[in-house]
Each structure stands twice: as C-alpha cells, then as structure tokens.
Amino acid sequence: MLRLAVTGAGGFLGWHVRVLLRALGWPEPTVVTRADLADPAAVAAKVAGVDRVLHVAGVNRGEPADVAAGNVQLAAQLVEGLRRAATPPGSLVFANSVQAGNGTPYGDSKATAASLLADTGLPFDDVLLPNLYGEHGRPYYNSAVATFCRVLAEGGQPEVHADRQLDLVHVTDAAARLAGVPAGGSWDPAMPPLRVGVRDLAGRLAAMADTYRTGEIPPLRDRHEVRLFNTYRSHCFPAHYPIALPRRADARGELVETVKAHGGAGQTFCSSTRPGVTRGEHFHLAKVERFVVLRGSAEISLRRVGDTEVLRFPVRGDEPVVIDMPTMWVHKLVNTGADELLTLFWTNELFDPDRPDTWPEPVEETSTAPVAVGA
Structure with missing residues (x-):
C-alpha cells in the first residue's frame, strides 16, 4: 500500500482514483486542493514524506488563454510546494494527455506543465492519457461519452457533427495506472483502449439506451461494453428507477x-x-x-x-x-x-x-x- 497525495481529487479522474483506493483498503489519500496550491507552505506540509504525488488537477475547457495559463500555473504552484517539502515525496506522477505538444493551447500547456514537473528532480512518471470515460463524467466537459449518455438518459438523441476515431480508456484503468495499482481486479493499468468512431459510439449508446428503457439488459460482450453500459446507467440513476x-x-x-x-x-x-x-x-x-x-x-x-x-x-x-x-x-x-x-x-x-x-x-x-x- 502506498501513501498518496492527490491534486484534483474532486474531479472526474481524481474521484475515481479515490474510489479505487477505497475499494483496495489503501490509506485515504492526502487531498491537495486548489486553495492549497496557492500556498507553497500548505503544499509542502501535505506532500512531505508521501510515497507518490499524483498531479491530476488541470483545466480542460474554457477560453484558450485561460486553459493555457491554468495548466501551467497549477504545475508551477505544485513544483514550488514540492521544493519546500521537509521530506521529499518518493515520486511524482502527472496525468498528462496524448494531446501534449500538439500546437493547441491545451496541448502545449500540458507539455509545459510536464517540463516543469520533470525539473523537480523527483522520480517522474509522465502518463499520456487518451480520452477517458466512465461513471459520473460531466456532460459537455469530460467526454463525448458523458454528453451522449446524458442526452439519452433525458430522452434525446445524440448529435454527431463530425465523425472521427477515438481511443477511449475507462477511467478506473487510468486511476490504476496513476496510482500504481497492479492488475488483478476489474481494472487494468495497461489501459486497453476502445477504438471507435464518434458516430459508431453514439449508435452503440443509443442502442443500449433503447434496450434498457424497459429494463432489458443489452448485449454486454466485452469489458468496454459493460463499462459503457455502467456509464450510461450512472446518468439514469436515480430518476429512472424503480x-x-x-x-x-x-x-x-x-x-x-x-x-x-x-x-x-x-x-x-x-x-x-x-x-x-x-x-x-x-x-x-x-x-x-x-x-x-x-x-x-x-x-x-x-x-x-x-x-x-x-x-x-x-x-x-x-x-x-x-x-x-x-x-x-x-x-x-x-x-x-x-x-x-x-x-x-x-x-x-x-x-x-x-x-x-x-x-x-x-x-x-x-x-x-x-x-x-x-x-
């Protein structure tokens, strides 16, 4: 069992990290809030001596300039706190993105944040995460999966304006990868992706919703279909029951x-x-x-x-x-x-x-x- 400190613990990925650790009986992670990040002494006190710091906090949506500045600022604040820690943490893990360095404000800011974190001198794990999906994702923010599920749960039909291929990873797999949880349960830290087109994804979820409307269980032929169904169900609960x-x-x-x-x-x-x-x-x-x-x-x-x-x-x-x-x-x-x-x-x-x-x-x-x- 590792002792962890987590930034962004209340967000989509951070919540799933905490749920996984709770399931395994690991110590409750130390939560480093955004208010803490603004105070280097508070960060230093919270990260001192922990086995691993997970930097999950980030800015994904908003005005391009705000997104760019936000991701860099959060990393810089964490770095300042890490440098002041009386006992350095054992390692630092960054929830980065496969979009890092792609020329967009978001991608370039994630790349810059990674560089700042790597310069701490701590053992550093820069994890490039693809699109994440899972239970209780925020529609119109976290992923197309969350948006489609919410629209379907409310009785609508998803709209696809542009089709493209996505690599989707369930958020619990990503949580296991970041926290260093070995394989052995329903999670997989190797993060096996579901490669699917946006239009196909919308069709799959719509078919699940149509079957489930009267309580019938749709085909669940592999682990991604089970997790897509669970994601859809999270947007149905509790309003659709009994x-x-x-x-x-x-x-x-x-x-x-x-x-x-x-x-x-x-x-x-x-x-x-x-x-x-x-x-x-x-x-x-x-x-x-x-x-x-x-x-x-x-x-x-x-x-x-x-x-x-x-x-x-x-x-x-x-x-x-x-x-x-x-x-x-x-x-x-x-x-x-x-x-x-x-x-x-x-x-x-x-x-x-x-x-x-x-x-x-x-x-x-x-x-x-x-x-x-x-x-």
Whole structure:
C-alpha cells in the first residue's frame, strides 16, 4: 500500500482514483486542493514524506488563454510546494494527455506543465492519457461519452457533427495506472483502449439506451461494453428507477419477467431474508447487479462512494420492480416486513471468489466527507 497525495481529487479522474483506493483498503489519500496550491507552505506540509504525488488537477475547457495559463500555473504552484517539502515525496506522477505538444493551447500547456514537473528532480512518471470515460463524467466537459449518455438518459438523441476515431480508456484503468495499482481486479493499468468512431459510439449508446428503457439488459460482450453500459446507467440513476416489471396472470397464478438479457454471461441468485435482517453493505466497480423483491417488503438503500446522501427505495413483492445497483454506489437491502423476504439477484457475470468485485462498506456512514464530481 502506498501513501498518496492527490491534486484534483474532486474531479472526474481524481474521484475515481479515490474510489479505487477505497475499494483496495489503501490509506485515504492526502487531498491537495486548489486553495492549497496557492500556498507553497500548505503544499509542502501535505506532500512531505508521501510515497507518490499524483498531479491530476488541470483545466480542460474554457477560453484558450485561460486553459493555457491554468495548466501551467497549477504545475508551477505544485513544483514550488514540492521544493519546500521537509521530506521529499518518493515520486511524482502527472496525468498528462496524448494531446501534449500538439500546437493547441491545451496541448502545449500540458507539455509545459510536464517540463516543469520533470525539473523537480523527483522520480517522474509522465502518463499520456487518451480520452477517458466512465461513471459520473460531466456532460459537455469530460467526454463525448458523458454528453451522449446524458442526452439519452433525458430522452434525446445524440448529435454527431463530425465523425472521427477515438481511443477511449475507462477511467478506473487510468486511476490504476496513476496510482500504481497492479492488475488483478476489474481494472487494468495497461489501459486497453476502445477504438471507435464518434458516430459508431453514439449508435452503440443509443442502442443500449433503447434496450434498457424497459429494463432489458443489452448485449454486454466485452469489458468496454459493460463499462459503457455502467456509464450510461450512472446518468439514469436515480430518476429512472424503480422500473416496473411486466406481469402475466391467469387462473394458475402470476409470472413476472425479472431479467431479459440480450446475450452475454450472467448468474441468478434467489435468497430468503428474515425480518429485520440486512444484506449487502458493499459496492462494485464493474459488476451489473439487479435486485427484485418477489415476496415481502424491503427497503433498498444506496450511497455514492465518497458522498453522504443516502437514497432509499421501498419495494414490495406484490408490486415487483427492478432496482439495478449503479457501480461505485454502496448498497444494502433490509427486510422491513414481519414475514420472510424473497429476493432475486442477477449479475452480468459468473461469481468468481478470487475476483468477486465486492468491496465492503456500510451505507450509513455519516463520517464520510462529501466529494463532488467535477469540482
């Protein structure tokens, strides 16, 4: 386990770094805020003696002059603080861009920032990141994926004005690469990209949204399709839930269509839960998980990792609905009735005890400090 300090910890990539570290049980990283960066003594105190400093803070959008000045200034402020640290950190990692040095204000400012950071004399890892996508990305800011997902979640259709090829990397893979987390879970620090055209990307996401509108699961044939689907679902939650299930009844009784998956692996579990008993209290980084209460009454509670607000869904077996657990949200199910609870659980992958993608954490955690994505 490494002790890390992170700039830009509240942004899209920074939040995913923190979620990954939390899953692995690493120490909570020291957060270096933008206010800290303006004070070299504050930076020096926070980075002293840590194993690795991740410089994730940056300016991606805005007036060209502001973008250029912002990225250089943030790096220069960090450098000044690093030089004042009583005990130098073990290494410095920069979340750079494949656009570095491409002649644009953004690209040239990232290249200049890298040069400033390299001059600290610390062991330096200049990581050139391509386009990142993932859960809770900011639409019209972080990536085309986030924009398309938000438009689709709101019932619209993405507009593609110019088609080009993109290399997309899931943000958790990038977080693992920056933090030095070895392969072994649902992440891959080698950052395998999805190469896709913008028009094709919009079509893929639109097809997922169309299938999922009634709760049916679209084809999830590889890890990028799973992660694109999870990204889309993050823009649907919580407004699109619960999803009512189709029911068929005749003289014999009732039939409820709980899962309609269009190809791909999956596993179904069915459990009984005694009154007052809780199941869950964990989160997933990649797994798609569905809860359907078939008998009894329950409350499903969820909290996004790093946040404090808890969302609650009361559910009953006589009116079965779907609640799909969004990735990186801690969740639990509590039997709130006087009788035994019967619940169906479905996941998109077979359970692997060596790689369960199940990370324990209580839903009710009042001590958790809020982390705003995109801050």
